[in-house]
Amino acid sequence: MTSEVKELVDGVLHRATAEVGLDVEYVRARGNTVFARGRDGTGVPVADFLGGYGALLLGHNHPDLVAHLANLLAQETPVLVQLSSQPAADEVVRTLNRVLHREFDVDEPYFGVFANSGAEGIEVALKHAEFDRGQRVDAMRAEIDENIGAALSAGLAGATVDGSVLGLPVGSAVDEVVEEIRVRNAAAFATGPRLIALSGGFHGKLVGSGQLTHNHDYRSPFASLAAQATFAPANEPEALRAVFEDARVTAYDLRITETRAEVVRRDAPVFCALLVEPVQGEGGIVPLTAEFAKQVQELGAEFGCPVVVDEIQSGTGRTGTFFASAQLGLLGDYYVLSKSIGGGLAKLSVTLVRAARYRPEFEMVHSSTFAKDGLSTSVAAAVLELLEAGDGALYRVAAERGRRLSAALHEVRAEYPEIITDVRGLGLLQGVEFGDLSTSGSTLAAQLQAQGQFGFLASGFLLHEHRIRLFPTGSAPNTLRLEPSVQVTDEEIDRLATGLRALCALLRAGDDQGLTAFIAKREF
Structure with a gap:
């Protein structure tokens, strides 16, 4: 018993x-x-x-949100009607775009993906970023193969080329150089995703997001389940650069000029994402400095690494602007919003993806039963209306x-x-x-x-x-x-x-x- x-x-x-x-x-x-x-x-x-x-x-x-929610229920508003038109969800993302454009003085649109919690929103960003990275890998592989094919079809087979970039003799045969390029690139393109987060950062406790959370106690029991992150000290610009430099992986291309073929180094698309919180919440309420935010922006562009700005805790107006990152001048490729966007009554998150990086095909490989439901998105639209009222x-x-x-x-x-x-x-x-x-x-x-x-x-x-x-x-x-x-x-x-x-x-x-x-x- x-x-x-x-x-x-x-x-x-x-x-x-x-x-x-x-x-x-x-x-x-x-x-x-x-x-x-x-x-x-x-x-x-x-x-x-x-x-x-x-x-x-x-x-x-x-009271306004309680009345709004009660009215939705009284009207028998459909909650779960997947694969149908969702005007409230569209309204939320359009409003978020207007706010983002105003606070960052940009006009590029951001697409929205809904989920059920902040940690899930982070996982949406990671999945999309890795989906995008995979397509960038495929595009670079195809481009290099095309360049190699062009070199060989131009009658260079049997000719010699400077292979010193690859550690080969200066007068190496083109065929030998091509084989070495293919071997090196196969290894480079098979490299797993490079994920970079900050010491003291917290991005959730799910399988993927948990490995981006710096706290060792949250990560270590589940480390075998997901890709591991490299952690850089917050507010130390040079240390962040060192992490990027150490993690870069080189691919090789064969380019034809008017007089010869040459081997060219290229950065392989190994960087999946860099995750930052404008104010580290669980790490001790530590705001990022404007200097560090500038370095984040510059390194993301230099290394082709998308920047995921975690505004789950700091966003939706808590710091005096809708996006805390706007006070730092940090424009992200992704934004993750949750917590206050539900007004304390609804559970949801919204991941915004910059148009230049958005992959429409992602919509066919990612979904959630409860995301983008009729109640939570309508409450979020009401929250945004309250925040934006009276000129903010x-x-x-x-x-x-x-x-x-x-x-x-x-x-x-x-x-x-x-x-x-x-x-x-x-x-x-x-x-x-x-x-x-x-x-x-x-x-x-x-x-x-x-x-x-x-x-x-x-x-x-x-x-x-x-x-x-x-x-x-x-x-x-x-x-x-x-x-x-x-x-x-x-x-x-x-x-x-x-x-x-x-x-x-x-x-x-x-x-x-x-x-x-x-x-x-x-x-x-």
């Missing part, structure tokens, strides 16, 4: 979070507030600075609220510089990084920090003592992430600052009892 299992979903995770008071049931939500079920059954209001990991820019249950008024609100939040956080840091070492971010995507707590006086904090768990203790303290909901970032556990909605108030920001001051004071004093008192007296 087997023993009864208490929880069949995330039991281990829930037991771990229970130790620091994060095992809370939330029963209601509106705006920037969630209501926790209190021990007496009442709802306890909590300011939500986690924001659904960035998916709630407009807040919980935005909500972008300005996000920028202003972000400045207010950042100023409050910097004030706390100035008071406790030995505890908080950095405050950084863009708009309503901010991070608070704690320094080395081994000298703080708190034995408990130092121990938990060494285990990568301090951020969760801090989250539990702020939740129960100050009614503030937040978490540390997934791959930088010393950094608290702050992603509130545009509805965040001055009172909530001030309450957050008060809570952080109280936390820092306890750490400075080494008051472990004060840090954990909430566990015994918690009300929810």
Whole structure:
């Protein structure tokens, strides 16, 4: 007889979070507030600075979106009518094109591919980029074969040519050179895709996207299932160039001039994609610098490597512009959007593909049952309408609220510089990084920090003592992430600052009892 299992979903995770008071049931939500079920059954209001990991820019249950969704259901809107006309999906992509053209001052169209989550959107970009790379390989192979055929048909068979580029004698026979070219190119064109991502980056936890996520714990158990990425340090332009130079693969061509044939080096199309987040979310809320963004753009063009800009967390207006990358001048070949584009009510992603790279044949080899459904795309269209209303008024609100939040956080840091070492971010995507707590006086904090768990203790303290909901970032556990909605108030920001001051004071004093008192007296 087997023993009864208490929880069949995330039991281990829930037991771990229970130790620091994060095992809370939330029963209601509106705006920037969630209501926790209190021990007496009442709802306890909590300011939500986690924001659904960035998916709630407009807040919980935005009334206009709730009404829109209710109306869709009341009208018996068809949800799953695959292979039919989908006007809402088309409207979403057309609006995204208008926004992109405005923010980047370009006019090239981008095609849209829908999926169900951010990680799936990344996989769409990877699949399309590899599909495109395969066709570029085929095109180069055919072009070289045509050039070789032209050389041989021009009567050069039996003649000699300089084969030193291939390590052959200067007077090598053309036939010998051609054979060596074919051997070398067969190996070059069989080279697997080169994927480049950034240290600290996070792009999902699916089979392909997981190998682009820098966190070793997320990647290593599944490394055998997908192509591996090479990671370059963020914000180090020369290091990124070195990665590209090291990964390049040479193919060889035979070109005919008026007087002779010569062997020419060419870069084989081995680069599938370079993935970047304008602001690294899970890596500790680290914005890319404009200098690094420029290098990304230049290297992508130089090496024929498409740039995939992951705007899953930073996009859809959170940083004060629709695309955070627009503030960096980083124009991508692909953009992946998710999270806030669903307004907190729908789950979807949109991958935008630049027309110059788009392969229409991709539509015949990629599909998804639930992508581009009638409800999610209609909600996304309504979200974009809200964001664009009033000449983009909500972008300005996000920028202003972000400045207010950042100023409050910097004030706390100035008071406790030995505890908080950095405050950084863009708009309503901010991070608070704690320094080395081994000298703080708190034995408990130092121990938990060494285990990568301090951020969760801090989250539990702020939740129960100050009614503030937040978490540390997934791959930088010393950094608290702050992603509130545009509805965040001055009172909530001030309450957050008060809570952080109280936390820092306890750490400075080494008051472990004060840090954990909430566990015994918690009300929810």
